[in-house]
Amino acid sequence: MEFWRIPLDADEIQITRGIVHIIEDRCKGCGYCIEFCPKEILEFSTKFNQKGYHPPMVVKPDDCVNCHYCEIICPEFAIYSVEDTMNMEKAQG
Amino acid sequence: MTQTKKSSGHPLDGLLRLDRIPHIWCPGCGIGTAFSSCLIAMKTSGIDLQKTVMVSGIGCSGRGAGYVNLDSYHTTHGRAIPFATGMKLANPELNVVVFSGDGDLFAIGGNHFIHAARRNVDMTIICINNFNYGMTGGQVAPTTPYQAKTTTTPAGNPERPFNLPLLAYASGATYVSRWTILHTRDLMESIEEALKKRGFSFIEVLAPCPVNYGRRNREKALDSLKIYQERTIIKNDAHPTELDIDFDRGVILGKFIDLDQPTCTEMYDKTCRPKDLLYD
Numbered sequence: 001m002e003f004w005r006i007p008l009d010a011d012e013i014q015i016t017r018g019i020v021h022i023i024e025d026r027c028k029g030c031g032y033c034i035e036f037c038p039k040e041i042l043e044f045s046t047k048f049n050q051k052g053y054h055p056p057m058v059v060k061p062d063d064c065v066n067c068h069y070c071e072i073i074c075p076e077f078a079i080y081s082v083e084d085t086m087n088m089e090k091a092q093g
Numbered sequence: 094m095t096q097t098k099k100s101s102g103h104p105l106d107g108l109l110r111l112d113r114i115p116h117i118w119c120p121g122c123g124i125g126t127a128f129s130s131c132l133i134a135m136k137t138s139g140i141d142l143q144k145t146v147m148v149s150g151i152g153c154s155g156r157g158a159g160y161v162n163l164d165s166y167h168t169t170h171g172r173a174i175p176f177a178t179g180m181k182l183a184n185p186e187l188n189v190v191v192f193s194g195d196g197d198l199f200a201i202g203g204n205h206f207i208h209a210a211r212r213n214v215d216m217t218i219i220c221i222n223n224f225n226y227g228m229t230g231g232q233v234a235p236t237t238p239y240q241a242k243t244t245t246t247p248a249g250n251p252e253r254p255f256n257l258p259l260l261a262y263a264s265g266a267t268y269v270s271r272w273t274i275l276h277t278r279d280l281m282e283s284i285e286e287a288l289k290k291r292g293f294s295f296i297e298v299l300a301p302c303p304v305n306y307g308r309r310n311r312e313k314a315l316d317s318l319k320i321y322q323e324r325t326i327i328k329n330d331a332h333p334t335e336l337d338i339d340f341d342r343g344v345i346l347g348k349f350i351d352l353d354q355p356t357c358t359e360m361y362d363k364t365c366r367p368k369d370l371l372y373d
Contacts, residue, residue, distance in 0.1 A: 028120035075125020
């Protein structure tokens with residue numbers, strides 16, 4: 001993570017990691033999750049789902065910080081993230 | 094609940110009637126986001142969901158009651174609040190949530206809204222304001238901003254819209270806030286607070302209607318959200334008279350009113366059922 005000024009406790013802060021799950025057939029392709037993901041880890045995929053929309057796909061899976069924003073803003077209940085307990089990393093200054 | 098399980102489906106699946114999902118709301122419609130914020134708030138607030146009911150009127154947002162896996166009621170047009178009032182009076186233990194749209198709550202049901210607020214009936218009103226009558230084809234509504242184009246006002250709306258928080262405050266609501274669907278976390282916290290609040294709580298949620306309102310005003314769904322990001326000002330405790338919706342000047346969001354007043358049931362019991370009058 002890049003900081004303008006490094007917080008004093010940057011070494012101690014643990015950043016949670018998340019795994020994004022996408023229920024592709026519920027997606028209606030509004031693009032909210034892609035546009036508003038704070039880490040910009042999502043992108044439209046080229047494939048179609050059952051209804052003919054392009055669902056999002058995860059392009060940078062390691063960057064997810066499990067903030068659940070995609071989960072709340074998705075109007076279709078089609079995306080959610082769960083904590084990745086195996087891959088907890090310390091913040092890099 | 095299901096949060097810790099891995100890949101076991103969406104965490105809100107337990108609160109949804111899955112046989113009815115996907116819902117009918119258009120791609121980019123904000124009602125889905127407001128609905129999911131509402132469900133998350135219900136889940137995290139710790140209220141007894143067995144004693145929580147959701148009431149909706151007619152309109153796009155009126156469908157909300159049909160998708161939630163609680164006791165839910167889809168009532169006639171504009172009558173969600175009187176229905177909910179009746180339910181609350183009959184069974185004061187219930188947590189009553191009214192989830193409906195601006196047309197239902199303020200156009201045909203405006204009268205019921207002001208009287209429920211006056212009586213301070215203990216319920217939570219979530220009003221999805223998408224600035225037009227979305228379900229019937231995008232006609233002008235009492236909340237359509239000045240000079241906005243709709244099906245019935247192709248040259249622009251000549252009228253002033255309602256200032257909903259001011260209306261709620263003036264009628265006696267004890268909790269008033271306004272958020273957009275982009276401010277999902279604030280919205281969720283606000284709904285959570287309102288659910289726990291004793292008294293009439295009103296939350297206005299600004300939501301895009303890309304198919305009917307947005308198309309005629311040259312706004313795609315993402316453009317609407319950009320406008321919510323750029324032309325809104327968060328100002329808690331702002332006076333309700335400042336809260337007119339005018340995106341050129343900036344729309345004020347926040348929690349405006351949080352008062353403690355005796356509720357309808359308490360005042361009724363005190364006046365009409367004093368202890369010495371009870372025969373049991």
